[in-house]
Amino acid sequence: MTKYTLTKTFFYTLFFALFIISCKKEEVNNTDNQITTASEAIAQSESHPDSIKTDQAKESSPPVIQENGFYNALAIPKDKKKRDSVYAAFSKKYSEKERYAILALNRLDSKSKWNSDTLIVPAKIDTTLMAYSPFPLQLDVLNEVKKFVIFSYPIQAYAVYSNGVLVKWGPTSMGKKTAQTDRGLMFANWKKKLAISTVKSEWKLPYNFNIHNTHGIGWHQYDLPGYPASHSCLRLLMKDAIWLYSYADTWILNPGGATTKAKGTPVMVFGDYPWGKRKPWRKLLDDPNANNISVEEMTKIVQPHVEKMISEQSNREKVADSIKAAKASEAILKESEPAEN
Template sequence: MKKSFLYSCIIALFLISCKKEIEKINDTLKDTSSSTSETPAVKQDSIKKDSVVMKESVPPTMQETGFYNAFILPKDKKMRDSIYSEFSKKYSERERYAILALNRLDSKNKWNADTLVVPAKIDTTLMSYSPFPMQMDVLSGVKKFVIFSYPIQAYGVYSNGSLVKWGPTSMGKKAAQTTRGLTFANWKKKLSTSTVSSEWKLPYNFNIFNTGGIGWHQYDLPGYPASHSCLRLLMKDAQWLYGYADTWVLNPGGATTKAKGTAVMVFGDYKWGARKPWKKLLDDPNSNNISVEQMSKLIEPNIEKILKEQANREKVVDSMKMAKAQIEQMPENPKTLAP
């Protein structure tokens, strides 16, 4: 009897403790589910706040100022990608090419700017934005003339005084500046290897300072003077100039020059550390323009030499053509009379 009573008490105590344990577990589960359901709400609020902050930190992509507008590029890469995606949708491939060219950039270096200067009206030929005069009377007798401006990192091409092409360039950096003055086109090669590094391949290289190894060719345009004295160009421009300019004519043996090539001039000084000149277009559309008077002052002291070398070249080329024609007219197997 005592034993059965004792067993009953033990069982009752066991059931009571189990019930309490179950209640504790249920309470714990409730607390856990409650905290779990509250956590996402906190995260969502946080996400909302963050997204608002990010949205507010994105600058306006386009600041309209008139003839030229500013396309702002933020520092954050993801934001840049997003904005450049918008840029790509807004402008065609040819328009993007022109915009980058105005900013002295190629597509590889499109992120090298915090602001892109964008014309309100896009002219893919770039001629509407030329900093060079459209007509130079002093060059009216010069068939071909190429000029490079250090201050604005641009080149211009004149045929009989009329501007036929212009574009961006990246000339010698501060420590290795491009030689200034009048020179003439020498030799050319479709793919040269740099004398500075054998790893640097230079498409459509056209030498203009033979002893210095300086020439124009295609290479990166990062938006500032960056070369080792050469004059970097966009690929299309390098190809065009490769076919346009005339090479020198050498005497037999190749040691001396019989006739010089196309006249080329490099002038001016770049303002190192100052605001990039093309960005000044946002304030003044004419800020990069070179006047007829400025150009005339550069060319007039050299025009006599340019015309003299041009005349000599024409004479040499004509004599070469005549000699070639005479050779072609000769019979392949001329008959000789018997003695």
């Protein structure tokens, strides 16, 4: 081999070695950049108690449901186009009733559906919501109470019991931190299909049922934004407001309407909301039983008031029977009156 050939071979070998080293450095740099970007994204998500950990390095791709067992997470992007794309896929994948149930689990109505950066989505959809009830299905302590409605501040949800059996539950938005809903035992008073708010006359309150006449507290349909937002009232989805409007009993007033002769359905509000912390229903992603209220806990909350509830229930039945009997007697008297010539 000539000297010229050896020299040429040496330079080709050197050039190839330098090229390989350069490529390796570039690959390492790119990997480091990706790790840094992902780390920053996780740090940003952890800085907000309501965010899930997402890889922002892949933000150009539409977010997808993250498989997580009983509940999954659907990340909602801030960018409008991406958000619209997610909603289109969401609407295509789930029926109207299924979407309604998913939003209800996130304490949202359709108007406020994107008031969240993440939706919890059950792996299997039960449109009645009963499969996801955080309330016990049976409460023996309420066996003698025919109708009972209870609102939980901690999980922003209500439950309805008939003779100790859970017949319905759903989402609510209760009083915000500066205008919290009164706690304790109350009773349903009067109801009105369309009430006007005493805070702002522009606010219309469909299917309003008053439970605290002095403080003007009641349950009714209004926006569910995914957190406690009301001026002390108990906001409900329209379907729930209509259902409760028909279910609960009103008070019975004495002649003249100045005093109460009998109280309506017992209603209780209990607990405290974790202000400034992660929304309670987001914990379902880690533990599907995170929001569950045990029979023992519910019994402890309700039991001190059962005697009062049964007493008022008995009184109302007597008053209602008395009024019914009086009306029947009045009808008989009218029928027995001689007809006018």
